[in-house]
Amino acid sequence: MIARKKVCFIVVMVFFCLVYLTIVGFGEQITAEEIMKRRDENEYIHSAYVEAVMIISKGGRKVEKTMVMYSREKDALVEFTNPADRGTKFLKRGDNLWMFFPDAEDIVKISGHMLEQGLMGSDFSYQDMMESDKLTELYTFTLLEEDIFLDRPCYILEAIALPGQKVSYYRRVAWIDQERFIGLKEELYAESGRLLKVSEVQEVKEIEGRWLPVKSFMENKLRKDTYTQFIINKIKLNPELDERMFSLQSLR
């Protein structure tokens, strides 16, 4: 009788162990690629209309720039609206960038090397600001560990650029929210291994069923005491955009 009870106890324990291992095992089975795919599904924006403010800080000094931005995949149109830069526009089509100078109403194609530089003196490059890429198409990923960041459980992933891909940063280390699949922090490295920039999300919002960062900052680690805060005041996903929006005529 006692032996039968023991056997039953063991069977029940084995059953629960199997259930536990199945659940835990399932959780562990999510791969780095799947995490980034879900992150891309959440954060990749096909097209959007954005009203935002950029606050460039160094020490105690701050300069604010306001803008409206229309984006569609690799194309973007940005117009600055703050008094000092009012009317300055940028059009990005693929790898080509044009700038509209409002005083003389000139449209000038900007050299390609400028794409890596800070947009209007900020810590965001033109590519950081005006490009919405699916990272899964540009990088290969490795799941490093799990961590708590901003009170949220996160996956920490390492991304290395795929051979032949033109990317702004060779290596990225990203903190991805395990439930919302939104990137909360990212370290951006050069191929030499040097840490270039760190971006952190300060506020997220659920917009049209997706969790998106509405307040974040980019810190340039090559400089002392400097960072740029980017605050989205208004965003509309997948708006109806005229085909002519991303053309030279829209700059005029």
Place this chain on the structure above:
Amino acid sequence: MNKYHLLVGFSLIFIIVFFFNFLALASDITFGGQLNVSLTGFYDNQSGFGYLPQANLDLELFLPPWDNNEIRVAGSLYTDIVNGQLDFFWKRLYWKHRFDDFHLTIGRQPISWSFGSLLNPVDYSLGAVALERDYSTKFQNAIEIYYPVNWHTGLSLVASSPDSLENTKIGLRGRTLINDFDITAQFVQEQVIAVKPGQQRFGITAKGDIGKFGVYGALGYYRDEKKSFSLLVGADYSYFFPSANRLYLQAEYLNIPPEVLSQITGSLMIRQPESQDKNVHLLTGNISYQIDEFSSIGLTSLYNFNNGSALFMSNYTNHLSTITTLEIQVGIVMGEKNEVDASSVVSWFGELSQVFVELGISYAF
């Protein structure tokens, strides 16, 4: 009919035609501009030392567009450096309508065909002062029709009368993108309706990238009493220091008829009557260094190989706040090349003829 009559005419047309629309849109109308105040100290070989306080107030009325219509109203109140009196000129007073197939712009408007060079030998208006420091000649009473062919290709037809109808000129410009190179082709006919039409200009420009370098060039053909050509080639490059500070370099070579150069730079690089048959060889350069997010320093230089005259202009810019910018400029103009003193900079660049230092503050609102 002088320009003031034209301006009054345009003003009346705008007011009458769009009066009711203005009323409906009045609540969305905003006002903005920029106040620039500067003090320039200078030394000139002929007049000695002097100083010149200057101020100008750019004002613009921002009217919301409606039904593919846009009205721009902007003017500049400034101190005239000749007589020291306050003066005013309209920078913009135009109406633009975006038809389905083309855009029509009527009124006072900037006409500029810049393509990224420091000097533009094939611009619509060659009268712009060197290095784009003075935009005033770009603002003209004009009619422009812009016909977009696709997202990167378009045609512009311009007719303008800078001061009188007799000086009416026309321009045609086509623009497209070929292999990621921005290509333009343009034609200008000066004084179309005068008894003896003025100069004709044909120009082609290209701008793109070769590797990490931005490259550009222009070819100009000028037909007047004689025929002449100009050639411009240039490149730009960015270098990042380990501290992420950026050094921007731009250099260009310009081979240009002296009479065309004098239209671009005024007397700045033409210190004495040049041989009218000989093109001027000019080297222009620009270096700027970004100190931090708010400040930068730069040096622009021009060197005339024909007579040894040179211009050096350095500047320091600091964005003191979101709306206030400080700018300091130092300019040195060197005259004829001095063959005697071979031990100094003077032997290379000539005799010091003018120096100026300008301290300016601008306030945007």
